[in-house]
Amino acid sequence: MKPRSILEDIGKSLTIAVWFMVLLFPLMVMKVNVTRGVAQVQFRWNLLPFVGIAAFVLSYLWKIALEWRERRGNDKSGGVFGKIKTLGGAYFAKPAVRTSSLVALLAFAIAYPFLFGMYHTNVMITAFIYVILALGLNIVVGLGGLLNLGYAAFFGVGAYTYGLMWKYVGPSFVASGIDPGWLFWISLPMAGIIATLFGILLSLPVLRLRGDYLAIITLAFGEIFRMVMQNSGNFTGGATGISLIPRPWFFGQKLPPTKAAIYIYFIAIVLVILTIFVVRRIEDSRVGRALEAMREDEVACEAMGINLVKNKLITFALGAFWAGIAGVVMAAQTTYINPDSFTLWESIIILMAVVIGGTGSIPGVIGGAILLKLLPEYFRALAQYRMLIYGIAMVLVIIFKPDGLIPRKRKQYTFEGKEGAK
Amino acid sequence: MALLELKDVQTFYGNIQALKGISISVEEGEIVTLIGANGAGKTTTLMSICGITPIRSGQIVLKGQEISKLSPNRIVKMGVSQVPEGRRIFPQLSVSENLDMGAFLRTDKEGIKRDMEEVFAIFPRLAERRSQLGGTLSGGEQQMLAVSRALMANPHLLLLDEPSLGLAPLVVQNIFEVIEKINKERKTTILLVEQNANMALKIANKGYVMQNGAIKIADTAAHLLENEEVRKAYLGL
Numbered sequence: 001m002k003p004r005s006i007l008e009d010i011g012k013s014l015t016i017a018v019w020f021m022v023l024l025f026p027l028m029v030m031k032v033n034v035t036r037g038v039a040q041v042q043f044r045w046n047l048l049p050f051v052g053i054a055a056f057v058l059s060y061l062w063k064i065a066l067e068w069r070e071r072r073g074n075d076k077s078g079g080v081f082g083k084i085k086t087l088g089g090a091y092f093a094k095p096a097v098r099t100s101s102l103v104a105l106l107a108f109a110i111a112y113p114f115l116f117g118m119y120h121t122n123v124m125i126t127a128f129i130y131v132i133l134a135l136g137l138n139i140v141v142g143l144g145g146l147l148n149l150g151y152a153a154f155f156g157v158g159a160y161t162y163g164l165m166w167k168y169v170g171p172s173f174v175a176s177g178i179d180p181g182w183l184f185w186i187s188l189p190m191a192g193i194i195a196t197l198f199g200i201l202l203s204l205p206v207l208r209l210r211g212d213y214l215a216i217i218t219l220a221f222g223e224i225f226r227m228v229m230q231n232s233g234n235f236t237g238g239a240t241g242i243s244l245i246p247r248p249w250f251f252g253q254k255l256p257p258t259k260a261a262i263y264i265y266f267i268a269i270v271l272v273i274l275t276i277f278v279v280r281r282i283e284d285s286r287v288g289r290a291l292e293a294m295r296e297d298e299v300a301c302e303a304m305g306i307n308l309v310k311n312k313l314i315t316f317a318l319g320a321f322w323a324g325i326a327g328v329v330m331a332a333q334t335t336y337i338n339p340d341s342f343t344l345w346e347s348i349i350i351l352m353a354v355v356i357g358g359t360g361s362i363p364g365v366i367g368g369a370i371l372l373k374l375l376p377e378y379f380r381a382l383a384q385y386r387m388l389i390y391g392i393a394m395v396l397v398i399i400f401k402p403d404g405l406i407p408r409k410r411k412q413y414t415f416e417g418k419e420g421a422k
Numbered sequence: 423m424a425l426l427e428l429k430d431v432q433t434f435y436g437n438i439q440a441l442k443g444i445s446i447s448v449e450e451g452e453i454v455t456l457i458g459a460n461g462a463g464k465t466t467t468l469m470s471i472c473g474i475t476p477i478r479s480g481q482i483v484l485k486g487q488e489i490s491k492l493s494p495n496r497i498v499k500m501g502v503s504q505v506p507e508g509r510r511i512f513p514q515l516s517v518s519e520n521l522d523m524g525a526f527l528r529t530d531k532e533g534i535k536r537d538m539e540e541v542f543a544i545f546p547r548l549a550e551r552r553s554q555l556g557g558t559l560s561g562g563e564q565q566m567l568a569v570s571r572a573l574m575a576n577p578h579l580l581l582l583d584e585p586s587l588g589l590a591p592l593v594v595q596n597i598f599e600v601i602e603k604i605n606k607e608r609k610t611t612i613l614l615v616e617q618n619a620n621m622a623l624k625i626a627n628k629g630y631v632m633q634n635g636a637i638k639i640a641d642t643a644a645h646l647l648e649n650e651e652v653r654k655a656y657l658g659l
Contacts, residue, residue: 300510305498
């Protein structure tokens, strides 16, 4: 590519600025006031230069950013950032540093609810629930390469398992003097299993589908689940949902809300660690590699004797299991569920966490989920621009870091660990 | 008894008939080649044998057992392994992982390890690149990987679909030498689909010429090389 002159760039940005001024004229400059049924147009000319300047600056920055991306692509050393990253990576690769920083992180996570208040603890629990969800979806999208837009339904299956257990089994527990908090511990594995069954149920009709078609069917499944929950009022409580869901059993004690939050926080942490552990094991296993192979090439998989039907069932079942678990924790935390918590939007947020963080990368997905849950929580002032910011973030990530913020690093695969490099 | 026998096999893609009654027999230890123009049904024949495109009528008999109703993984388990057309390696998996996927149905770790060393001995280039991602290999190396991956299943019958596709003549030469070597040393029976009829017939025992979804000529490779019609249409002589 020939080097462009700065003047040329400025000229182009100026053209863009003029275009924006023309396009946004009716929106930003003209204001229609209706007084006593008479419409009057008020021209706010003073806004026009701001539109122009903003468009100019943004388009110029955009150009610089694109150029930077190109240069980075050509430059193998990766510039200053690349060097910092390599140095940091080498430092972090040392087992001692790695272990101690992980221990520090864990210590901080344990101290967190005691250092900060109940509000922050609750925010963190939500973030952890999303971490579990995102890790689960990562099995489906990152490993299996199957786009699932109805993932929130499995989350809902988990939450409703606990909710319905409370609604129907709870009263008899209370009547016979058993702490209903036990239901949480019964529901936790049960929700995992029921969500897994739903996952298998969903995977049956989509066995032969890929890409867009798969996305549409899973999307429909998610909406069907929500609609059924909403409209079977007698059974599920309909749009009002189920309330007063008990908090988890804690040695027969009734915890005040602050302590209960801390308790659920620790349950969530343990579940997050368990999820990370299991997902890592799956990734390193032969089954995990078979899932990846399926993502890469289905025909080649069949020629290798990999059973695609079984593989897809496994993918959906594993993904759904974690969503079910997360659902129970969510129901226990909020003590209230209704179908509105499991909309398409929820599925999209989880998918976004996976994509922005780095599809297939465990630290990336965790980071993405925490980022997407914490930022909106702490920038409530900007809540009305949330969608806008998500959209911009998504576009930026896809253009500048297509593999996500923390891209997947492939592990060196060694067979039996005995063979050396040739 | 033939190792593999196709009897009047018909395969359809929707309403389009790709195979109009194919009969082929492959004896133990042979190299048999299927040659023919584009769209003659060569690849479909291989896909039908593997069960990836199920046949509508006819019979496929492997080692005396009818296999046309079995699922692809069962057929692979019976010792049929395919090198698919266009290589189709797994680009995001490393060379060793690709090979491990080839041995997916095997559980004998020692055997897998031995076979992996063996294919590395056949293709030293792959050994050098064992931890590299499949997608970063050159075309010839990818073909070597595809062949090796199929060998990892330890097949009795190896189905090769156009191993010369898009490769430089020297690399093609190398691949064909290896195919012959595999046949001789490992006693693997080979069914080879090729556009490069000349090379294929030179290493094969027997050849079938396909046209429009049917077998047009069936003869020994030596005879086919001398057949006037074949020479004109497929060898360009």
